[in-house]
Amino acid sequence: MPELPEVETILRDVQRYIAGAEVAGAEVLDERIAGHPGSEVFLKRLTGRSITEAWRRGKHLVLGLDSGDSLVLQLKIGGQLLLVPPVEMPTTDLMLRLDLEDGRKVVLRDETSYTRAQVFTAQELEERFANLGPEPFDKAFTVDYLPESIGKRRAQIKPLLLDQRTVAGVGNIYVDEALFEAGINPRRKASSLLRAEWERLHRAIVSNLEAGIEHRGTTFSLYRDLLGRKGTHQDHLKVFLRTGKECPGCGGVVVKMTVGGRATFVCETCQPEEGEKDTGSEGAEQLELL
Numbered sequence: 001m002p003e004l005p006e007v008e009t010i011l012r013d014v015q016r017y018i019a020g021a022e023v024a025g026a027e028v029l030d031e032r033i034a035g036h037p038g039s040e041v042f043l044k045r046l047t048g049r050s051i052t053e054a055w056r057r058g059k060h061l062v063l064g065l066d067s068g069d070s071l072v073l074q075l076k077i078g079g080q081l082l083l084v085p086p087v088e089m090p091t092t093d094l095m096l097r098l099d100l101e102d103g104r105k106v107v108l109r110d111e112t113s114y115t116r117a118q119v120f121t122a123q124e125l126e127e128r129f130a131n132l133g134p135e136p137f138d139k140a141f142t143v144d145y146l147p148e149s150i151g152k153r154r155a156q157i158k159p160l161l162l163d164q165r166t167v168a169g170v171g172n173i174y175v176d177e178a179l180f181e182a183g184i185n186p187r188r189k190a191s192s193l194l195r196a197e198w199e200r201l202h203r204a205i206v207s208n209l210e211a212g213i214e215h216r217g218t219t220f221s222l223y224r225d226l227l228g229r230k231g232t233h234q235d236h237l238k239v240f241l242r243t244g245k246e247c248p249g250c251g252g253v254v255v256k257m258t259v260g261g262r263a264t265f266v267c268e269t270c271q272p273e274e275g276e277k278d279t280g281s282e283g284a285e286q287l288e289l290l
């Protein structure tokens with residue numbers, strides 16, 4: 001499931017290997033990919049255009065075209081963006097093929113079929129991204145941002161962090177890892193988090209995403225970079241998909257639960273459901289009793 005680190009890894013490959021290339025031709029191989037307004041309009045706006053730049057917003061990969069339009073890719077669950085060659089032309093689950101002017105091809109392949117590709121004008125793009133929260137590496141994502149934006153919410157912290165309106169690019173793997181590192185149970189109400197916990201959470205979100213990029217993403221089965229290579233961050237995960245394995249924090253056991261409808265991995269010792277006691281006030285009360 002490509003999250004920020006996986007999309008960032010693909011982005012850096014795109015910048016390195018295909019930025020500046022011209023899309024001489026294109027073919028939609030699965031009508032579901034283009035969505036509204038349909039593949040005919042989509043192909044018309046794409047064909048003959050050069051890719052002038054590439055960037056990322058949350059989990060979206062954006063290829064800027066010389067027309068001023070942008071090709072926006074969402075790899076969703078199992079999307080793969082592959083450059084042929086060096087990758088051998090895949091034979092199954094192809095959704096879109098771009099024929100570059102220099103003979104290479106860029107293919108979007110997805111056995112889950114959820115990948116989407118759309119061409120937007122600058123204004124459409126702005127509207128599309130208007131509701132996304134800040135980028136985790138942007139200066140707007142300060143240590144105060146999360147408590148200020150969701151700190152009064154009584155909803156559980158994990159679904160709030162997965163909401164792309166809160167912070168862009170965080171998904172199921174990295175949120176579980178960040179909550180573990182911060183010692184916060186994913187079922188805790190956001191309004192119950194203490195200042196020190198928000199600080200740890202902020203630090204953990206940034207550091208886990210950075211580590212994911214450093215390891216070129218997490219590959220359990222489907223994720224590949226532009227050249228078809230797997231990531232290695234799966235070897236560094238502490239709780240995600242580690243049900244029954246030893247918690248690296250306390251030696252206890254990692255358990256699986258469902259939070260907000262999503263598979264969730266926690267150490268209930270390191271991430272207690274009742275959270276930390278607010279020692280500020282309770283400590284004072286105890287002193288009075290003494």
Ligand SMILES: [Zn+2]
Pocket residue numbers: 247248249250251252253267268269270271
């Ligand atoms: Zn533990």
